[in-house]
Each structure stands twice: as C-alpha cells, then as structure tokens.
Amino acid sequence: TYKSSEQIRQSxxxxxxxxxxxxxxSAPLVPQNDPTLLFTNAGMNQFKDVFLGTGSRPYKRAAxxxxxxxxxxxxxxxxxxxxxxxxxxxxxxLGNWSFGDYFKRExxxxxxxxxxxxxxxxxxxxxxxxxxGDEALGLEPDIEAAELWKTETSIDPTHIKFCPTxxxxxxxxxxxxxxxxxxxxxxxxxEEERRRLPGIALVNAGDPRVMEIWNLVFIQYNALPDxxxxxxxxxxxxxxxxxxxxxxxxxxxxxxxxxxxxxPLLERAAQxxxxxxxxxxxxxxxxxxxxxxxxxxxxxxxxxxxxAIAFAIADGVVPGPAGRGYVIRRLLxxxxxxxxxxxAFREPFLxxxxxxxxxxxxxxxxxxxxxxxxxxxxIRAEEESFLATxxxxxxxxxxxxxxxxxxxEGQPLEVVRTELLRxxxxxxxxxxxxxxxxxxxxxxxxxxxxAEKNVPGELAFLLHDTYGFxxxxxxxxxxxxxxxxxxxxxxxxxxxxxxxxRAASTFGIAGLPADEEAAGxxxxxxxxxxxxxxxDTTRVD
Ligand code: ATP
Ligand code: MG
Ligand code: MG
Ligand code: MG
Numbered sequence: 033t034y035k036s037s038e039q040i041r042q043s044x045x046x047x048x049x050x051x052x053x054x055x056x057x058s059a060p061l062v063p064q065n066d067p068t069l070l071f072t073n074a075g076m077n078q079f080k081d082v083f084l085g086t087g088s089r090p091y092k093r094a095a096x097x098x099x100x101x102x103x104x105x106x107x108x109x110x111x112x113x114x115x116x117x118x119x120x121x122x123x124x125x126l127g128n129w130s131f132g133d134y135f136k137r138e139x140x141x142x143x144x145x146x147x148x149x150x151x152x153x154x155x156x157x158x159x160x161x162x163x164x165g166d167e168a169l170g171l172e173p174d175i176e177a178a179e180l181w182k183t184e185t186s187i188d189p190t191h192i193k194f195c196p197t198x199x200x201x202x203x204x205x206x207x208x209x210x211x212x213x214x215x216x217x218x219x220x221x222x223e224e225e226r227r228r229l230p231g232i233a234l235v236n237a238g239d240p241r242v243m244e245i246w247n248l249v250f251i252q253y254n255a256l257p258d259x260x261x262x263x264x265x266x267x268x269x270x271x272x273x274x275x276x277x278x279x280x281x282x283x284x285x286x287x288x289x290x291x292x293x294x295x296p297l298l299e300r301a302a303q304x305x306x307x308x309x310x311x312x313x314x315x316x317x318x319x320x321x322x323x324x325x326x327x328x329x330x331x332x333x334x335x336x337x338x339x340a341i342a343f344a345i346a347d348g349v350v351p352g353p354a355g356r357g358y359v360i361r362r363l364l365x366x367x368x369x370x371x372x373x374x375x376a377f378r379e380p381f382l383x384x385x386x387x388x389x390x391x392x393x394x395x396x397x398x399x400x401x402x403x404x405x406x407x408x409x410x411i412r413a414e415e416e417s418f419l420a421t422x423x424x425x426x427x428x429x430x431x432x433x434x435x436x437x438x439x440x441e442g443q444p445l446e447v448v449r450t451e452l453l454r455x456x457x458x459x460x461x462x463x464x465x466x467x468x469x470x471x472x473x474x475x476x477x478x479x480x481x482x483a484e485k486n487v488p489g490e491l492a493f494l495l496h497d498t499y500g501f502x503x504x505x506x507x508x509x510x511x512x513x514x515x516x517x518x519x520x521x522x523x524x525x526x527x528x529x530x531x532x533x534r535a536a537s538t539f540g541i542a543g544l545p546a547d548e549e550a551a552g553x554x555x556x557x558x559x560x561x562x563x564x565x566x567x568d569t570t571r572v573d
Pocket of ligand 1: 109120121125244246274275276277
C-alpha cells in the first residue's frame, strides 16, 4: 500500500522510470526563459522549447514532480483556494512526457496501469474524458482517444465522456504548445449515491466529489498570437497529475487538507492561534456551524498560502510592489488578513510555519530548508509591516460596511442617509476617503456606490494607499459581505496618482517610482466587472 505522500510521489517516479523515462528535477517557480509566463503553472513549461522544436534534450521520455503556482494569468485558482478542498495556489504536478516518442496509446495505457494495477484504484469510480472537437478551431472529435480507452484499458465504456474545448483542449497560456486532452476523473461519492446518479453526469460539472486527477495532453499545435493553431513537426505527450489530489484519494480522504502534506501546517497554525476554541484543524470547540467553517477556511488558506510564499521566496522572488513580488505580497497579506480577522493573530505568525513546511518537504525540495532563515526573516518583516496598518484599515472598512449592506439589503437610501449623518466617526472616515470637508457631497457619493452594491472606489483606493490593502483583498472582503468594489473608480484614482507621481518625478521631486504601482493595481483575477489585464503580458525582469 502507498501510505505517505513521500511514498506516493516516489512510486509515480519509479513507475515511469521502469517505462524508460528519465527522472528530471522540478524547474524553479520562476520560469527561466519565458517572458510570457509569470510563474510556472504546469509541468510542461520547462519543455516548451522541445515541443516547439527550438530546443532538445538528451532523452525522449521524462518524468518529474513540478512545483506549480496558479495565481495569475490563464490558470488562476486563487478564488477557489481554501473554499474548496482541492485547488491550491502552490501544488506539485506529477508528469510524464514523450518528446516525439510514444503518443496516445501508451499515455492512456500507462495512466490506467498506474492508477488501477499499481495503486489499486477502483475502476468503477474512474471516468475518462476526450475532446468532442471544435468547429471554430477546425478540430474533429478525438475518436482515436476514445477508442484507445476502450482497447487499451478495462474502463467501463459508459464512463467515457466527450467534453468541449473549455475542459479538453489544454493551453498553458494564450500562445504556445497545446492540444486536445483526455482527463481522468474519480468519483468519491458513497456507493449508494453513485447508484442513484451515475458519476458521468458530474464529470466537469463542479461537484468536488467527482474530481479531476490526471490530464493527458496530446500536444500537436502551437497557438499563435492571432488565435490560429499551427501544427507542430512532431507529436508529444504531456501529462499532469496533482500530487495533493492523488494523495488524498490514496489516503482515503475527500479533502487534500486531510492528507499528511497539509496536516503539519494546519496543526501548527491552530496551535499558534491565540483563540482558545481553536485547538487543532480537527479539534475546533466551536458550536456554530458557520463560524466553524469560517475558521476551517482560514486555516486552509493559511496552510495553502505559506507553501506558495515560502517556495516562491526560496526561488528568488522578493515580496514587493510590482510584478512577481506583488503577487507574493498579495498572497501574504491575504493570509495575514485571514489570520488576523478569523484566527485572532495580532503578531507575526506565518513565518513560524516555514519550519514545519521545510521539515515536511525538505527531502524532495531542499531549497526551503537551505534558505529557511532568510525566508523566515523576509516573511516576518512583511507581516510586521502589514500588521502595522491592518487593524486600522479593517476598522475603517468595518465602520462603513453596515451602511453599504443596509442599502444592498433593501433599506431606503433616505433611512441610511439619516443614520449615516448621525455617525460622527463614519463621517470623518468619509471625508478622508473622498478628500473633502463637504460632508453632504461625500455622503451623496457614498450612497451612489451603495445603491450599486459596491464598496466605493475611493475607499478601496484609501485602503490601498494608506493601509496597504491590495485591491483584490478589498474585493475579497467586500465579497464576504455580499458586495462588489467600484473598480472603475478605483482604477481611475490609481491612474491619477501615477500621473501625479510621474509629473512630480519629472520635476525632480521624489515621487513614487513611475512604474511602482503599474503592475500592482492590475487585478489578481479576472472578475466580471472589469477588464482583466493579464499578468502574463506584464513585463517582468
Ligand atoms: P481543474 O479542472 O480541477 O481546475 P485543471 O483542468 O485546471 O484542473 P490541468 O491544467 O489539467 O488542471 O492540470 C493538471 C492536473 O493538475 C489536474 O488534473 C489536477 O490534478 C492538478 N491541478 C490543477 N490545478 C490545481 C490546483 N490549483 N491545485 C491542485 N492541483 C491542481
Ligand atoms: Mg483549473
Ligand atoms: Mg479541468
Ligand atoms: Mg485539466
């Protein structure tokens, strides 16, 4: 049996070594020669040049476990993290590759052999998807893959599902090597529920209990900037399986956080929390269901984010105001906010999780242990600087939120206005946010935003500018209250500030570095309410 994550990781590598694969090291989280990518988001990144035919390796088959980060660009899972139990910011992607060597047949046969014969997964719970074709892209349905599933494996033929491009055509970014894929999903629901509703209906339907575990990509194209697909000279295989997910499956868990990969981090965070009722991730003395879940989410976010933060710093990223550094700073501030508001931390705590992390991962990824003191020092300094303003910023936010919520929940604006005009401290804050002493005008502007169920852009700007709240953090806090953020106004204010800083520096006055905020204000995720300017297009060097 395969018990620990260490054994499971190793058994994947051993399996592919037996099939003639060279075991290669993980590439760093910061891509080495790829300006289109902010962070490594898949195992294939380091082989991009081989797929494109511009580079080569001394082997035709490779396998590894790759450190991945999905918090920017085309693959951004940040909103899910902590709320669901199987999307992480940082995760390990186990992969095997063929560079112009074997193709679909072997990829499918070996994936099945590993899952069913070696690891003993129940074939009745497994599903395979194949690409249904795409007229716009000029692609036929992948009948070949569907047939191979039937001839090469013992899968129940009714467990093969044709799915659209959204799920079954894999691209690392807007351009680059890509192709149709075939994915393996596992149905973790209890027997009786499975009898009532066959899992095939739930594949790729957002039910966390029917989870994607492995993606087999058949790389045959290069996506060009104009959207056309250019056929590659050779056909390649690129697979990716989330280690955290397969470990959960093999350890009989329904949540990745219940595995040995996260346990030491969750336990340490719970122990460190000053809250008396937080004894352990599985030992919460909290009667209220919603509050208990809130605490569990906070612990999961903290345990997730520390991995991303520590590994990024180990690979040379320094938290800062722009580019990659700002992505990491935002993750860190997000974790600190959860820790402060929900787990009652008032002192730096995140840095204390580096030790259990280094201990857990040290044998496979020695970089965290090697740089541990440095990583701890950087994280601690970042925590201290944010904690200096976090409390005041939160108090600010919390003072004004009830008025926005009252409006959103249907209170007449007149009623809200009357109450607001009686609340001296709230009025002081509004004056500050709107930069005016004209209270009536500030209240009117505030209520206009309230009517749109939005936190005013002025408030988001002030929180950013004075209290160091990345705007995606303000958006998250707003969302928790059922509100949005007026991003158009926020961005207008950011733009104005940059213009002012640029003008100031032209005159030799020490202003903000002109591009300091340029990357910073771009949103971490693409919401529906504003145009997303992808990190993948940000110049970083
Ligand atoms: P999902 O549909 O669950 O978001 P995906 O299709 O985006 O996954 P792929 O790009 O196909 O994922 O990546 C290959 C594998 O990596 C997935 O099958 C999954 O096991 C794992 N994986 C992807 N994203 C994450 C994540 N955010 N956290 C943990 N594992 C992940
Ligand atoms: Mg995804
Ligand atoms: Mg998917
Ligand atoms: Mg996938």
